[in-house]
Amino acid sequence: MYLGIDIHKRYAQVAVMDDAGELVEEVRVENANLDDLAQRYAGADAAIEATSNYYHIHDTLSEHLDVTVAHPQKLNVIADTDKKTDRVDAKELARMVRLNSVPESYVPTDEIREARALVRGRQKLVENRTEYANKIHGLLSDHGITRNVKPLSVTGREFLAELSLPVPWDELLASYLELIETLTAEIKRLDAAIEERAGSLAETQLLMTIPGVSYYSALLIYAELGGIDRFDGAKEVVSYVGLNPVIRESGDSRFEGSISKRGSGRVRWILVQCAQTAVHTCDDEYLSRFYDRLAGKKGSQKAIVATARKLLVSMYHMLDREEVYDPPGVSA
CATH class of the missing domain: 3.30.420.140 (YqgF/RNase H-like domain)
Structure with a gap:
């Protein structure tokens, strides 16, 4: 049957x-x-x-x-x-x-599901907190307050707590600030759980040997990619994440356009953040050399996306071979 x-x-x-x-x-x-x-x-x-x-x-x-x-x-x-x-x-x-023609979808293991729950849960809390910060910006704008206030910073919240607004906007402001405080505390609690989980997994420990990859980014990438053995090669991983360029061919012409953006937007976003940190903060020799060469030709935006793609390829080989980050052409 x-x-x-x-x-x-x-x-x-x-x-x-x-x-x-x-x-x-x-x-x-x-x-x-x-x-x-x-x-x-x-x-x-x-x-x-x-x-x-x-x-x-x-x-x-x-x-x-x-x-x-x-x-x-x-x-x-x-x-x-x-x-x-x-x-x-x-x-x-x-x-x-x-007919044995079902297009199969990956079924993650319990370990992957747990990691996904943690990183996606944290992302949702951050999105909710940002929503209330934006509400505060709108509230200030409605009352002609043009000062650049950051509700997510401690100093910003201290300023807002002392701010005097007419009724009922004062109550709304107090409510938004309380929600931001609560969400911030919950995010910190999840951060501790994510750090503990990332430190306990061999895959995330390997990823964290890359400059610019933190416990959160490592666990997110591990969770969203799933088991690395389900991919046939680096090109398949790049395509899965949507960092592969869209190629159009007509006759003798071949045009390479922007990235496909298929697959996990979470992974694309975090890879770009990791690439930015590796190049501009950690001065990673391997990625910085690649980024600088490309930025001069195609601009910084395209260069950082290409660097994120190169970083993902490195991650694939690291996880596939169970090796720490050791890029070619860079002295230990």
């Missing part, structure tokens, strides 16, 4: 096909009861889509079924139907798993 399981927040639509491609059963099941269905079809092949809540469902089903997780974007490209309903999607998944 072949099961196509279209997952939603509280329920899943299931289509079951036999070897001949005939539909055996269609049923809607509460997610909490999927284990019973999996036991009934134990040993069968199944496909689910990589939705936001698929980890737990994948683990539950995998105890009884051979589960393939489908990549959502690739699935939309190759699915041969224009109709999008739960029943149609479930049947399409069943058809594809029967």
